Amino acid sequence: MPADSLLSRSVSRPLGEATLTLNAGLAHDPLTRAIAPNIAMSVNNAFTPGEGGFSADGVADLTSLPFLYAGWTNPTVRQLELRIAALEHTDDALATASGTAAAAAVFFSLLKAGDHLILSDVCYAGIHELARKMLPDFGVEVSTVNLSRMDDVVAAIRPNTRLIHAESPCNPLLRLTDLTALGAITRARGILLAVDSTFATPVATCPIDLGADLVIHSLTKFMNGHGDAMGGCVAGPKALVERIRSRAGVYLGATLSAQNAWLIMRGLDTLVVRMRAMSASAHTVATYLQAHPAVSGVIYPGLESHPQHALACAQMRLAGALITFQVRNPDAVAMRLAQASSTFDYAFSIGHQRSLAVFLKTQDLLNSSFELSPEQLADYRRYAGDGVFRLSIGLEDPQDLIHDLEQALSA
Known part of the structure; x- marks a missing residue:
């Protein structure tokens, strides 16, 4: 049985954001009818031979498979991913162990040697240092730009620019990026736009609606809201998120624990x-x-x-x-x-x-x-x-x- 089939809850009309924070991705336990999400702590899941879904090129769409191994997919984590996707108006989401891990998943899955990344000149220090200090070691060119100035963005774009990473509001200046204007620039040039929306949360801004391709969060912050669980996520179109999941979600090892996923979902309720x-x-x-x-x-x-x-x-x-x-x-x-x-x-x-x-x-x-x-x-x-x-x-x-x-x- 595919992982998602256990976690969907059908509705007949669009739901408001307050309702989605409570109900998106939530299903009552089929045995006990418990309302609160379960914490699936088992690392291993039994399956029938032939259900593994692996190909010669790597891992297939993990969310279409039975739950196999908690390092790849987990029932509790999957509920969290579905809820985040609903809140961000996206098809899918990948949860990670931290916000920096989510950014690393995007960078290392979508960029290769010879590519060019444009990074907000001011953003979360861990992501800024990851991009500036590590990506060049792998042959990725990185430019920092004040993304509140669209003329500067256009001037910084190169033939090999593949991704722009924005943060709005940015940390710690609370400077904004005009996501609609930036999205128009990236779409016209075939460049991906990732937006770290940790400070805004989907309650304030849904970057996908304004032209972004991917949304990144440190779930540790407002999404969890209680200072007791670390996590991160990247949300976006199914094909793009699955590409990230099949690479970073499997090979980088930044798996979110079921316990933390449950705590973050508890935070999302409010x-x-x-x-x-x-x-x-x-x-x-x-x-x-x-x-x-x-x-x-x-x-x-x-x-x-x-x-x-x-x-x-x-x-x-x-x-x-x-x-x-x-x-x-x-x-x-x-x-x-x-x-x-x-x-x-x-x-x-x-x-x-x-x-x-x-x-x-x-x-x-x-x-x-x-x-x-x-x-x-x-x-x-x-x-x-x-x-x-x-x-x-x-x-x-x-x-x-x-x-x-x-x-x-x-x-």
């Missing part, structure tokens, strides 16, 4: 309500910060002061839960947030149900992660100056968050 609540709170906090005399700059897509606010309104249904801001005495503010806040945890990462704060020094990021041209550096500093506080707003009462920020900023 994704819509969490994102709506956190986005509303973030807007309240950002408005407060913008008016504070100790704050020299605030970047939040929901504020009219954001350099791309009009694009945010057109491209994002919610402005999101992330804020960056600058102050004149960051070291003192960081210490007070780390030692005296009752609501913010001073920690890396984002998307937790609890609010997180961290100070990101521009020079530290340049030394460890980003290699920017003088023009790219000037644009980075336009958003970030010498460094920014990045707030990931959680589910606390926003007035309590503001109280702690006031203490940190005014002491």
